Amino acid sequence: MLKTREELESLRQTYACSVKCEKKRILVCAETGCIASGSLKVYDSFVKILKDKGIDCTTELAEGVSHEGAIGVKRSACHGFCELGPLVRIEPEGILYTKVKPEDCEEIIEASIIGDGVAERLIYNRNGVKAAKQEDIPFYKKQTRVVREHCGHIDATSVKEYIAAGGYKALEKALFEMTPADILDEIDKSALRGRGGGGFPTGRKWRQVAGQKEPVHYVVCNGDEGDPGAFMDRSIMEGDPHRMLEGMMIAAYAVGAKEAYIYVRAEYPMAVSRLQNAINQAEELGIIGENVLGTDFSIKFHINKGAGAFVCGEGSALTASIEGKRGMPRVKPPRTVEQGLFEKPTVLNNVETYANVPSIIENGADWYLGIGPANSPGTKAFALTGNIQNTGLIEVPMGTTLRDVIFDIGGGMRDGKQFKAVQIGGPSGGCLVTKDLDMPLDFDSLKKVGAMIGSGGLVVMDEDTCMVEVARFFMNFTQNESCGKCVPCREGTKRMLEILERIVAGNGRDGDIELLLELADTISNTALCGLGKTAAMPVVSTIKNFREEYEAHIYQKKCPAGQCKKLVTYQIDPELCKGCSKCARNCPVGAISGEIKSPFVIDTSKCIKCGACASACNFGAVKEV
């Protein structure tokens, strides 16, 4: 148990020294994505081969053992470039190996561990760009890492490595050099804004809680990350859990809270276990618990697992869920800062918001203000997904343009397709199109064009995506997730979904677009919580940017992107048809007829558009038109 600041500092020296003593380090990504691609087998293989060769390797830092000259083999947080996983980084050279399989480990060890070279075959090599060093890969060049600073560089499961890398220094500074009021001032001054979507000033929120008369306060972390297609928060919770805990502890100290809750969505079992592991480790060291480092500050952490309700990401629903109730939002005021968890004043922030705090406290607000635009400073982590070449997690200064993100970092579209749109802010957000490419990504710029930064999911869509179908997809999601408490959201989203469903099925009617817009207006003005208020955003923004696609579905009964199955008609090209009758034999409704050895025809009035004929034809003669 650490009893003083000096003891922690001396422990830090010891661990930092151990890390430095390691001759080389092999960092294997061990987060959900790379694990799914087999990274744990790669890790095991590295350890086994090194041992077989009699090379001294350390999988964990230990006290009283010399790591001099050993090879560190670590399970690290996500390096970000999930597309090319499993990823392996070699330090100190900074080499990044991509798509590593267990059978490649021998080659890497020979080249880069025993030797000082590079296993050329396994380095990044795409679109004519070849790079051995991680920093030289285009995907990483334009990034600035604050909250993801440690990701890929330290062992994600070890408090020791976190401490060695300077972790918990900010907590020390807060507890020993600053008063709670100083912290509130510093966070205020940094202009940090909430990363959970709304962009509310964090300092103001903390100050409101600190100022409440009621003595019991709580700190809560929103790790619900419900936006499908976003996984930044998962990565922080799995990959650098101590950073988030440190931020929460600083918040607790600033607002006078003794208990902290972390609410994690059910789909993230590994985040839960990594957080629990991190809490246990910090408790053992006396960094979490009673009288932290010998001060008056005490803190207890609780983890709550969600049970599959998107609406629980909303503040009052989340606290209701922690209390063991149905996760339904309530009418405000009173606001969460006045009456939140167990009706006590509560600070509720997002995972990434807390992860920003240690850096701000350690480096000062002025440093933070030097990154990104003045009214929304700092960086933002984004999840780049969809029809883009380089999928993965990135972190860029706020205000970076969409063009830089999609084309420089993201490498542009896959399979040479054209960019069509990018959905930002998930089911509560809007789409951005070609004309928005040069817009800076920050809270205020996005609001102006009817989109929002949301949690940071960027789902990139190519020319083959039908935007009406995308709108239907989101409405289906929101409608499913509506908790049913208020009528506008419960009934309104249902009606909007019905209209969208009939449009993509070819039964759209004149006036449907106007009806959608009218419903959207009513729901956003009258719904109880953010879920309903923003439910229509994807519809409104796709109508605004792609109205002609809606019209084509409604009036010409055509899907310009060719995605809406019910609007496709199948035809047999007589030039290509050999008259083999295979299509007719595969048709489940007898819609195809013809004479053997002469072209067959499809009776479109009988056709159910199942596509069986097209997949059956060996000559590519059945065409979708």
Place this chain on the structure above:
Amino acid sequence: MNKDFDYALLDKVLEEHEYKRSAIIAILQSIQEHYHYLPKEIVPYLAKKLGISEAGIYSVATFYENFSFEPKGKYIIKVCDGTACHVRHSIPILERVRQELGLSAKKITTDDLMFTVETVSCLGACGLAPVMTINDVVHPGMSPDKASELIAELKKEG
């Protein structure tokens, strides 16, 4: 009380959560982890022990999507239909899986209690979309054919 039901497990779970009413979600999660669903017998028992009405327990259990009062299959297949997976064509995978197992949106578990097929909105592995999980193991970069292969393997294993 149902004599054949093992209430000792419930006592153990309740104990772990100190009989706290606010822990009802965690309690239900622990029970479901054991049985893979929530047997109806638990409701009156928990209600009595926690001092909540039976309706109160049902109201929580039915609100959250993850709780199920229906038994589930030995293999629980979840096809991700989050946005990132959706735009990379997750629906044909879902259709194929259901077709292979004779299931639909309404009938989600096979009669022999071998397979349950569900959708999920995002597993946080979007970089490898489309993905699906079989008993919580993530399978990245899926296609309908790959899904068929996986199911064939599971059927062989039994």
